Amino acid sequence: MTTKEYTAEQERLARFAKAMGHPARIAILEFLAAQECCFFGDIHEVLPISKATVSQHLSELRDAGLIQGTIEPPKVRYCINRENWATARRLFAGFFKENNREKGECCP
Amino acid sequence: MTTKEYTAEQERLARFAKAMGHPARIAILEFLAAQECCFFGDIHEVLPISKATVSQHLSELRDAGLIQGTIEPPKVRYCINRENWATARRLFAGFFKENNREKGECCP
DNA sequence: TTTGTTGTTCGCAAAATAACGAACAATTCT
DNA sequence: AGAATTGTTCGTTATTTTGCGAACAACAAA
Numbered sequence: 001m002t003t004k005e006y007t008a009e010q011e012r013l014a015r016f017a018k019a020m021g022h023p024a025r026i027a028i029l030e031f032l033a034a035q036e037c038c039f040f041g042d043i044h045e046v047l048p049i050s051k052a053t054v055s056q057h058l059s060e061l062r063d064a065g066l067i068q069g070t071i072e073p074p075k076v077r078y079c080i081n082r083e084n085w086a087t088a089r090r091l092f093a094g095f096f097k098e099n100n101r102e103k104g105e106c107c108p
Numbered sequence: 109m110t111t112k113e114y115t116a117e118q119e120r121l122a123r124f125a126k127a128m129g130h131p132a133r134i135a136i137l138e139f140l141a142a143q144e145c146c147f148f149g150d151i152h153e154v155l156p157i158s159k160a161t162v163s164q165h166l167s168e169l170r171d172a173g174l175i176q177g178t179i180e181p182p183k184v185r186y187c188i189n190r191e192n193w194a195t196a197r198r199l200f201a202g203f204f205k206e207n208n209r210e211k212g213e214c215c216p
Numbered sequence: 217t218t219t220g221t222t223g224t225t226c227g228c229a230a231a232a233t234a235a236c237g238a239a240c241a242a243t244t245c246t
Numbered sequence: 247a248g249a250a251t252t253g254t255t256c257g258t259t260a261t262t263t264t265g266c267g268a269a270c271a272a273c274a275a276a
Contacts, residue, residue: 021126
């Protein structure tokens with residue numbers, strides 16, 4: 001009861017989900033996914049929060065691996081991290097897969 | 109820049125994602141999705157955390173609408189909330205849909 | 217060199233999360 | 247009535263999250 005840990009997949013899925021657990025970060029990801037990529041300023045323009053806060057949200061998304069940023073003086077270009085994005089999609093799809101549920105409503 | 113809010117869909121998706129943002133809650137959801145439903149004790153048995161903490165995680169999943177619990181003295185039966193579960197699946201699927209991205213790697 | 221532009225980082229504060237043991241509530245069993 | 251079983255709730259502690267303004271850093275332009 002003390003050392004039962006979680007599987008690596010559960011940890012990874014939770015990590016991605018956590019990163020997506022704020023409307024601002026959802027908005028950022030949608031924006032980036034649609035634009036392929038863009039600059040910090042473009043993202044900030046679209047959000048109702050200060051640039052400091054935007055920067056923090058971007059950091060969290062980067063730490064979670066969902067996006068990546070490259071300095072392009074004097075700007076910073078952000079893009080979706082396609083590789084991890086695909087991993088996330090796969091994990092979520094698997095999670096919501098039509099389940100091994102049988103007939104009845106509830107177990108006896 | 110001050111009153112730009114998030115869309116209802118973004119808020120809902122973020123709400124679901126946030127609820128899924130912890131490995132224990134992922135484990136609970138996977139367990140319930142596989143079993144159709146079961147008692148509190150069955151869930152607690154599978155997790156490496158105290159019953160008080162399990163109860164809290166279950167509350168959060170219930171508040172997010174992903175599960176539902178019914179008292180069945182002296183036990184409590186928990187099930188996936190199929191309706192909201194389907195909504196979540198739809199929202200996540202839409203989110204990860206193959207994107208409106210065109211040719212090039214990055215915008216100019 | 218001075219000025220601008222563009223983002224990040226640094227405090228800081230308030231709120232939310234995560235976790236636990238102990239106490240409590242509800243119901244069944246003896 | 248008294249004991250046992252099953253979860254929830256309470257009180258507490260530690261950590262994380264969210265948010266902002268102000269200060270800072272890096273480079274381009276004047």
